[in-house]
Amino acid sequence: MSAVVTLAVDAMGGDHGLPVTVPAVARILARHPDLHVIMVGEPSALAAALKKEKLDDHPRLALTPASEVVAMDDPVAVALRQKKDSSMRVAINQVKEGRALAAVSAGNTGALMAVSRFVLKTLPGVDRPAICTAIPTAKGHCHMLDLGANVDSEPKHLLQFALMGQAVVRAVDGLSAPRVALLNIGEEDIKGNEQIKEAATLMQQAADLNYAGFVEGNGIFVGDVDVVVCDGFVGNVSLKTMEGAASMIGGMIREEAGRSLLRKLSGLFALPLLRGLKHRLDPERYNGASLVGLNGIVVKSHGGTGVEGFVSALEVAVLEAERNVPALIRDALAPAETS
């Protein structure tokens, strides 16, 4: 039923590179019988890793060479101007040149956004691409954007993020009228909120947007909205705050479990419960953020993720490619272009 999809994978990116990307690609190819993958990287290292994984003569896997790697701490300028033959850039080139429908990389976010934007360009009506990801909620998940591509977003940018988020959720979650909320703080009369209020007005006036009003930071997790829109500075702090809080709570559970014999026993008995919890909050399960608003699909994996997490990011790319998210975003944003 689904179209034939080809993914371009930056085989070298992230903290781990080949030991993560190659087994993940093996798994995604096994899961999707029609999927094709182009792995991009340093040819001899890549060939050796593929051989080790018995992927060296896989009929749906191609290898494209790239002589450089963008390091996790490379400044954007280096990735953009000096490493023109990086595995990241060559993977994105595959999308630009129509050989792949989506690129996936665990390389550094700033570089990935800059190179993607430079190579693919933004869609008509999109001033600024954004980073969008699924966040677990009490009732399932929501999508949140922008998570750090932009700071000092203006009201019109927030409206664009709203329309892009809506298009993503329609495509990947199959909701026809996702509830779209704007992240705000409780106090109404504080100076400087004008920007948020103006964005709210724009969203209320937008013809094809199911605007659900404001949510505060705690409202992200309630599950009553499907898209949470915010500036990238705020979104990035919020995303990392939730990661930090969850990680601290996990650490405290482990500490408490080790504290006394009674608690050790209690920790042991608590294992099925904690496993259920871990499954619902697993960062690897939620790995894979989309760079939305570009003329092509680019998915960013966490740099430090393991094989399972990288598979999740590949799944996001497959789904967005099957549903052709960029075309949906183009349709949603095109009217805005004329205003």
Add this chain to the structure above:
Amino acid sequence: MSAVVTLAVDAMGGDHGLPVTVPAVARILARHPDLHVIMVGEPSALAAALKKEKLDDHPRLALTPASEVVAMDDPVAVALRQKKDSSMRVAINQVKEGRALAAVSAGNTGALMAVSRFVLKTLPGVDRPAICTAIPTAKGHCHMLDLGANVDSEPKHLLQFALMGQAVVRAVDGLSAPRVALLNIGEEDIKGNEQIKEAATLMQQAADLNYAGFVEGNGIFVGDVDVVVCDGFVGNVSLKTMEGAASMIGGMIREEAGRSLLRKLSGLFALPLLRGLKHRLDPERYNGASLVGLNGIVVKSHGGTGVEGFVSALEVAVLEAERNVPALIRDALAPAETS
């Protein structure tokens, strides 16, 4: 050893009012044998509540009448201009007039900040007061500010928050050189970060500030810094994000525990562990945010807190009064006035 402290308590504020404030005051008076309290509220209701709690002839408790109450949804303008005889305002007047060293209210934050600022005025060198509270970390706690009093903070405001936060932590935690960090996002080269970079430069140059560099949202909880400085919009979203994430995780633990017999048993056995966890993260234990930068101490309690939470807020006020935090902030900020 500690000076005689008198607190002024807004007896009517918050979601619950007297049923929370009166038992909390009974408890704090029992804990601190030198403490005096002025309870401010509607005289007959207050007298009845005190009688019920057998506080009606307590030697260290006085009653001051106020005919109005600021509602949780009252706009700032109403609290400020129309309800001049509110329990909130009269409690703050006690500080202004030297009858109390600190005021505590569970009333609405926007109104409390506006009325406090109007009545008490800011300290020399302070352009904008801020909201500061303790946040649990893996190693104990840190203090974070601003949590929503200001949006669009300029670099010089962030520096003032840093100096105020340092003074608070020196006073209440007894640390001589608290490590002060600036909340930022990972990407270095993003446009608009100039403001944060400029604030970082100001903090590096500040003579008496142990500036520890940037932290990201997840860094708040690591426990390697004592003060986290941010703009109020960002800080409020971050604070509410952590509350929301913790609350979702708590809900999931309860759900998982009820899911099957095995997990029900596992949930039962996990109780001591979860109790330990709850103690470390208990929002009631961390209740009580300080409005810093004013010519007097004002502590804001969560509107929905119970007795134990209100007691925590009263404890914050007692400690800040004993250590004379406003004088320490004045000393820390005074040099900035001349620049």
